[in-house]
Amino acid sequence: MQRDDIRNLAMLVAFAIIGLLFPIVATTRFSQHILVMVVLYAVLGEAWNIMAGYAGMVSIGQAAFFGLGAYVSSVLSVKYGVSPWLGMLCAGLATAAFATVIGLPFSRLRGRYFAIGTIALGQMIKVVFENWQWVGAATGLMIPLANQGFASFQFHASKLPYYYTGLALLLLTLAFMYIMERSKMGYYFKAIRENEDVASGLGVNRTAYKLIAIAVSAGITGMCGTFLAQYSLYVEPEYMFNHSISVTIALVAVFGGSGNIIGPVLGSAILMPISELTRAWLGSSGTGIDLMIYGAFIVLMCVYEPEGLVGMARRIGASIKAQRERRGAARCQNS
Amino acid sequence: MSELVVKGLTKKFGGLIAVNDVSFSVKSGEILGLIGPNGAGKTTVFNCLTGFLKADGGSVEFNGRSIYNCSPNAICALGVARTFQVVQVLQGMSALENVMVGAYLRHSRTAASRRRALEALERVGMSRFADMRAVNLTLPAKKRLEVAMCLATDPQVLMLDESMAGLTPTEIHDASSMICELRDAGMALIVVEHVMEAIMPIADRVMVLDSGIKIAEGLPAEIVRDPRVVSAYLGDKYAKRVKC
Ligand SMILES: Nc1ncnc2c1ncn2[C@@H]1O[C@H](COP(=O)(O)OP(=O)(O)OP(=O)(O)O)[C@@H](O)[C@H]1O
Numbered sequence: 001m002q003r004d005d006i007r008n009l010a011m012l013v014a015f016a017i018i019g020l021l022f023p024i025v026a027t028t029r030f031s032q033h034i035l036v037m038v039v040l041y042a043v044l045g046e047a048w049n050i051m052a053g054y055a056g057m058v059s060i061g062q063a064a065f066f067g068l069g070a071y072v073s074s075v076l077s078v079k080y081g082v083s084p085w086l087g088m089l090c091a092g093l094a095t096a097a098f099a100t101v102i103g104l105p106f107s108r109l110r111g112r113y114f115a116i117g118t119i120a121l122g123q124m125i126k127v128v129f130e131n132w133q134w135v136g137a138a139t140g141l142m143i144p145l146a147n148q149g150f151a152s153f154q155f156h157a158s159k160l161p162y163y164y165t166g167l168a169l170l171l172l173t174l175a176f177m178y179i180m181e182r183s184k185m186g187y188y189f190k191a192i193r194e195n196e197d198v199a200s201g202l203g204v205n206r207t208a209y210k211l212i213a214i215a216v217s218a219g220i221t222g223m224c225g226t227f228l229a230q231y232s233l234y235v236e237p238e239y240m241f242n243h244s245i246s247v248t249i250a251l252v253a254v255f256g257g258s259g260n261i262i263g264p265v266l267g268s269a270i271l272m273p274i275s276e277l278t279r280a281w282l283g284s285s286g287t288g289i290d291l292m293i294y295g296a297f298i299v300l301m302c303v304y305e306p307e308g309l310v311g312m313a314r315r316i317g318a319s320i321k322a323q324r325e326r327r328g329a330a331r332c333q334n335s
Numbered sequence: 336m337s338e339l340v341v342k343g344l345t346k347k348f349g350g351l352i353a354v355n356d357v358s359f360s361v362k363s364g365e366i367l368g369l370i371g372p373n374g375a376g377k378t379t380v381f382n383c384l385t386g387f388l389k390a391d392g393g394s395v396e397f398n399g400r401s402i403y404n405c406s407p408n409a410i411c412a413l414g415v416a417r418t419f420q421v422v423q424v425l426q427g428m429s430a431l432e433n434v435m436v437g438a439y440l441r442h443s444r445t446a447a448s449r450r451r452a453l454e455a456l457e458r459v460g461m462s463r464f465a466d467m468r469a470v471n472l473t474l475p476a477k478k479r480l481e482v483a484m485c486l487a488t489d490p491q492v493l494m495l496d497e498s499m500a501g502l503t504p505t506e507i508h509d510a511s512s513m514i515c516e517l518r519d520a521g522m523a524l525i526v527v528e529h530v531m532e533a534i535m536p537i538a539d540r541v542m543v544l545d546s547g548i549k550i551a552e553g554l555p556a557e558i559v560r561d562p563r564v565v566s567a568y569l570g571d572k573y574a575k576r577v578k579c
């Protein structure tokens with residue numbers, strides 16, 4: 001137990017150091033952009049992981065929370081001059097509150113019906129924002145340029161400060177999940193995922209815990225929305241509520257392996273560069289070849305390794321161990 | 336001293352009255368056997384008492400407090416736990432983690448919950464399987480695990496739904512002595528069982544359901560000779576033969 005904790009802490013530190021070293025090689029704006037996307041989707045994947053990987057509620061509508069968060073901070077900043085940092089906090093709280101209200105009827109839906117519900121939610125909110133004049137309807141809002149720096153949460157010269165901000169958000173999220181996984185909350189989430197009836201028979205208030213999972217997941221996702229709004233300096237329904245955001249979030253987590261802490265980070269670290277590179281090389285022609293390659297990759301993964309990269313690593317690890325034991329046994333027999 | 340009092344419990348599935356005006360009670364330190372042919376309504380009684388199904392009438396009081404149609408988690412929190420006829424465990428989690436979910440009800444901290452869970456696993460003789468994933472356990476082991484999960488919630492009333500079905504005679508013997516120990520420690524138990532050899536020796540009282548109706552209640556020795564019970568199980572012909 002103790003040794004496990006030390007190993008995990010060492011892994012987290014190593015991870016943070018690697019994260020801090022990346023920028024040395026990432027000197028072009030494009031490579032910096034990829035780094036930013038990797039950390040952003042790692043956080044988004046982890047948020048999805050809380051709700052789907054741990055608590056078993058598969059959402060394909062995270063863009064609803066993401067876009068809402070982006071709009072909350074942007075509206076506060078554009079219309080009331082509120083600092084984007086405070087805006088980010090408000091975005092997190094507002095999306096969590098929204099998710100709790102929405103979650104009440106949603107938490108009664110099981111399995112695929114929940115997933116379908118979240119798709120519908122994502123689309124519905126997008127339509128609302130496309131028609132809401134006060135927040136700029138389909139054209140959205142521009143965030144006015146300010147002097148760059150951490151105070152304004154705007155960086156024009158280099159994208160690296162965004163990367164560091166995202167990395168900090170990721171480390172905070174990972175720390176939260178580390179504690180969650182070892183607490184009553186984490187156990188209750190998993191129990192709900194495994195079997196709702198058994199869980200409630202053992203005293204788990206499933207509605208309450210589902211709502212907590214949804215709210216936390218949505219809150220983190222909303223804060224990521226603020227992050228992207230500050231990164232692009234504009235919000236627009238087609239951009240912030242895009243269904244592809246919801247799909248990408250789920251894919252990153254499933255690809256890496258959900259239900260454990262490291263999976264979505266791995267998924268994002270591999271999928272986001274592929275996605276951005278294929279888009280840069282093949283995209284913008286409007287043919288969607290980039291999406292086809294990306295999609296094929298996902299299909300292969302789902303067919304051959306449904307437990308994601310982490311599942312694959314575990315299996316390889318187990319077979320190596322078995323082989324070593326076999327060799328050890330053979331050696332004993334020989335001598 | 337705790338007591339579960341059920342009065343006039345009724346549950347309908349469309350036109351079928353699965354539980355029809357059933358009344359009974361069970362106290363600390365007592366084993367109530369609940370028997371009856373297939374489809375008699377035994378599991379449905381459990382489901383209504385533990386909040387998994389909404390009853391259509393009657394009252395259920397636990398220590399003077401109504402738990403009628405409360406939520407399953409609230410009922411468990413008050414001290415009434417149950418196992419499922421078709422064994423239900425948290426497949427993807429280890430045996431220890433399964434029991435810890437139950438233990439968290441009274442112990443919010445992980446270390447305390449783990450300690451309580453290990454005790455409960457020990458109680459049912461499952462300590463050596465603590466780290467095994469529940470999905471990989473054998474059926475008898477899963478049944479024991481389910482009991483450990485319930486025990487970890489520190490129940491005052493424990494309902495076992497055919498926990499001994501499919502066990503070997505030695506396993507039945509072990510399970511029986513564990514059930515008796517729990518009773519002697521002051522728990523109230525309701526035990527549904529088809530294996531008469533298992534239930535009759537340990538039950539303090541036996542209640543018989545047939546087609547949702549309570550047809551008899553009494554000491555085990557009286558019940559096995561009751562003509563209504565014999566006819567419910569074997570048909571009228573045998574009942575007459577027993578009378579002669
Ligand atoms: N969810 C349900 N919906 C409709 N009918 C049900 C439902 N559950 C049980 N029944 C019916 O209610 C009656 C009582 O079923 P129950 O499972 O309580 O019997 P039982 O005494 O536990 O039988 P067994 O010994 O086979 O477990 C049966 O006729 C059954 O078909």
Ligand SMILES: [Mg+2]
Pocket residue numbers: 377378379420
């Ligand atoms: Mg039954």
